[in-house]
Amino acid sequence: xRVAKFSLHTIRAIFLLLILxxxxxxxxxxxxVGVQVGPTTLDPxxxxxxxxxxxxxxxxxxLVTEDREGKIxxxxxxxxxxxxxxxxxxxxxxxxKFHNGAAFGAQxxxxxxxxxxxxxxxxxxxxxxxxxxKAVEVIGPLTLKITTFSPAPYFLFDLARVFIVSAGSSxxxxxxxNQGTAAIGTGPFRSASWSQNAEWMLQRNDAWWxxxxxxxxxxxxxxxxxxxxxxxLLAKDVDLIDRVPxxxxxxxxxxxxxAVSSRPGLEVFVLNIDTQRETSPFxxxxxxxxxxxxxxxxxxxxxxxxxxxxxxxxxRVFEQSAVPAFELSDVGDQExxxxxxxxxxxxxxxxxxAEGGFPDGFELTLxxxxxxxxxxxxxxxxxxxxxxxVGVKTRVETMPPTVLFPGASRGxxxxxxxxxxxPYAIAPYKFFVMTPNPxxxxxSGNRLRFSNDRLDxxxxxxxVTMDATERLGLIKxxxxxxxxxxxxxxxxxxxxxxxxxxxxADYEAWALPFTRVMYARPTAR
Amino acid sequence: xSATVPLKEETPFRRFVWEFSSSSLAVAGFLTAVVITxxxxxxxxxxxxxxxxxxxxxxxxxxxxxxSESMSGMTFWLGTDDQGRDMLxxxxxxxxxxxxVGVGSAVIAGLIGSALGLIAAYLGGKTETAIMRLVDLxxxxxxxxxxxxxxxxxxxxxxxVMLALVIVEWARYARTARSAALVERRRExxxxxxxxxxPRWRLLFRHLLPNCLPPLIVIGxxxxxxxxxxxxxxxxxxxGVPITEPSLGLLIANGYQYMLSGKYWISxxxxxxxxxxxxxxxxxGDQLRDVLNPRLQK
Numbered sequence: 001x002r003v004a005k006f007s008l009h010t011i012r013a014i015f016l017l018l019i020l021x022x023x024x025x026x027x028x029x030x031x032x033v034g035v036q037v038g039p040t041t042l043d044p045x046x047x048x049x050x051x052x053x054x055x056x057x058x059x060x061x062x063l064v065t066e067d068r069e070g071k072i073x074x075x076x077x078x079x080x081x082x083x084x085x086x087x088x089x090x091x092x093x094x095x096x097k098f099h100n101g102a103a104f105g106a107q108x109x110x111x112x113x114x115x116x117x118x119x120x121x122x123x124x125x126x127x128x129x130x131x132x133x134k135a136v137e138v139i140g141p142l143t144l145k146i147t148t149f150s151p152a153p154y155f156l157f158d159l160a161r162v163f164i165v166s167a168g169s170s171x172x173x174x175x176x177x178n179q180g181t182a183a184i185g186t187g188p189f190r191s192a193s194w195s196q197n198a199e200w201m202l203q204r205n206d207a208w209w210x211x212x213x214x215x216x217x218x219x220x221x222x223x224x225x226x227x228x229x230x231x232x233l234l235a236k237d238v239d240l241i242d243r244v245p246x247x248x249x250x251x252x253x254x255x256x257x258x259a260v261s262s263r264p265g266l267e268v269f270v271l272n273i274d275t276q277r278e279t280s281p282f283x284x285x286x287x288x289x290x291x292x293x294x295x296x297x298x299x300x301x302x303x304x305x306x307x308x309x310x311x312x313x314x315x316r317v318f319e320q321s322a323v324p325a326f327e328l329s330d331v332g333d334q335e336x337x338x339x340x341x342x343x344x345x346x347x348x349x350x351x352x353x354a355e356g357g358f359p360d361g362f363e364l365t366l367x368x369x370x371x372x373x374x375x376x377x378x379x380x381x382x383x384x385x386x387x388x389x390v391g392v393k394t395r396v397e398t399m400p401p402t403v404l405f406p407g408a409s410r411g412x413x414x415x416x417x418x419x420x421x422x423p424y425a426i427a428p429y430k431f432f433v434m435t436p437n438p439x440x441x442x443x444s445g446n447r448l449r450f451s452n453d454r455l456d457x458x459x460x461x462x463x464v465t466m467d468a469t470e471r472l473g474l475i476k477x478x479x480x481x482x483x484x485x486x487x488x489x490x491x492x493x494x495x496x497x498x499x500x501x502x503x504x505a506d507y508e509a510w511a512l513p514f515t516r517v518m519y520a521r522p523t524a525r
Numbered sequence: 526x527s528a529t530v531p532l533k534e535e536t537p538f539r540r541f542v543w544e545f546s547s548s549s550l551a552v553a554g555f556l557t558a559v560v561i562t563x564x565x566x567x568x569x570x571x572x573x574x575x576x577x578x579x580x581x582x583x584x585x586x587x588x589x590x591x592x593s594e595s596m597s598g599m600t601f602w603l604g605t606d607d608q609g610r611d612m613l614x615x616x617x618x619x620x621x622x623x624x625x626v627g628v629g630s631a632v633i634a635g636l637i638g639s640a641l642g643l644i645a646a647y648l649g650g651k652t653e654t655a656i657m658r659l660v661d662l663x664x665x666x667x668x669x670x671x672x673x674x675x676x677x678x679x680x681x682x683x684x685x686v687m688l689a690l691v692i693v694e695w696a697r698y699a700r701t702a703r704s705a706a707l708v709e710r711r712r713e714x715x716x717x718x719x720x721x722x723x724p725r726w727r728l729l730f731r732h733l734l735p736n737c738l739p740p741l742i743v744i745g746x747x748x749x750x751x752x753x754x755x756x757x758x759x760x761x762x763x764x765g766v767p768i769t770e771p772s773l774g775l776l777i778a779n780g781y782q783y784m785l786s787g788k789y790w791i792s793x794x795x796x797x798x799x800x801x802x803x804x805x806x807x808x809x810g811d812q813l814r815d816v817l818n819p820r821l822q823k
Binding site: 226231245247250251313317370374377378381382394398 | 763
């Protein structure tokens, strides 16, 4: 009997604590975030993947960083100058400390740049960003000179991807980073605990150099399923979610309880075309007895591009969560070519099909991915509808990206959906249409090996031209050539959206798919 | 109380029809199945739209609620999916694939499985051990898992789905056929036939098989329903039919993401069609089991 009485008291006490505890928890300054993809590692130099850069930016910092609009801003470097077109002088921020108390200095930058080249077993190396660095010279404790092999107008965008770790951690392996013992940066938050694909706990770094972040702790939950992420927000299990699916956008926007913020993302999705081979596995015209690859003809590729009503497609499939892409980079505040958008023209498309030698069209299978962004499967079917309308009998196959992209590299498809982030205007050109050259980092996304000397010339020149006007002229030339040759067909730029519980926080959307928790503003009570 | 009323000429078929129709549920199931089969077979004539021809779809008509009119004046009685595909036409064509794959794979699996079961029972010894252990092995894995593995290996496509379903299903027929045949082969008529020195194949397929048929027919109906469900599951998971030629499972999957946004009809109606089909077949199967199993008769 005594035992029963005691436990009754205990239960009462627990209830009382819970009731009292509730408001306390409300003021505890914990932000709960639901993200689609979490970090795959806590080693900032292991895997060059948008989710790693996005998430790890909460605990690590780089010399410079991109702001909400994708523009370069100072971070660990306060200012910089180009001594000669290949020599950059950086002045570093004073009084910065790593999470373990070690002071930050120029030698840490030199060490971090060198570390990108020594990380073992990387599935996507950060060397892309540091390959052009010829030498790093520590001039003073807070002064650093970096020499590049050739003039690099977009060098700062590359440096924004190289997170700085402490030179004192030189022996730390990727495993030690993942255990958390070596995951030490200078960022506004420190990693408290991490279990991959489940939850990541962040704690405020009270010694941070900037204004104190508004959250004492942040619980990042990884919720890959779109519907589940929205449901978690609706149930108030989380306060902020990224990648709001378009089907739920209207409902969340209409609700007074939740705030939605969107911005066109610096990312482009395109169809990549097999322009090189004599015969292609999924592009044929069996009825007219032709076996040659119709997609070798630039006229045919232009026809396909003209056959798509991008505005309508994006409007119907994504509602407000994408904008049409008429060029590889015509979004945000980037260098714009000013070319008039080449719009939907089925009549011209049919004429071009005839000009290319296929007046009756041909048979084509589009290969697309599923589960990368909400609406990807619907989009590729919509494209197939437009192709069918001009006489190209189109089928669609979708698969996970882990099957699609290796298959594309092996040349198994004729035309497939792919995408790339476009931190600066020329990045997608470098990625999709330059002849693949792994040493220089050209054409890493050119899986069907399109190659055109003129385009290569123009682009490689633009990549080393420091003068902005001259460079823009070259980009314009490249854009015109891409339109003429159509090795890729630009489709759309996704719009990135975040939704938050108005009672807890606001988050203004970024043009990059990064959830930087320190910018989540607590709602004034 | 016997329900059987003596007829003037009582043939086994008449008696079967009489007993089958003693359950009104079974008759309803049978009629529904007939209607569904007709709808599937005549889909190219009956359906207002060819949902598999992308030229006839217009993305402008996407996600319209039931009863809406299209740009060209056609009415979508059950609404449209995200591609502007008329759901009614989509369901009719989807039924064609679902029933085709279901019946086709069940029949082929039935032929292979029954033949192997009979052979195992008749020959005995090592042949029987070999076949029946294979059956045990096969049945110890969940069929959806086996089908997923086969499709991951073979790739998508209607023929591959059928092949996967046949591989998954034959074992059930084999087990049933063997147990029925084990009983039958010791009967006098088999001994008599054996005394006549008839060839083996004739003993097996003319004498043994017809007498093992009733349980196989029952298993067959249940397996058709199972095959349809499996096909729908595989398509729902994105491993079955091509995305531009959806079966019921894929139609449901396509609408799934809109369920929470109030656009219920994309998943709901194909789901109902699938449910009705399977329930109808199962009702028939249940009654067949009662009719064909003498032990269950009062």
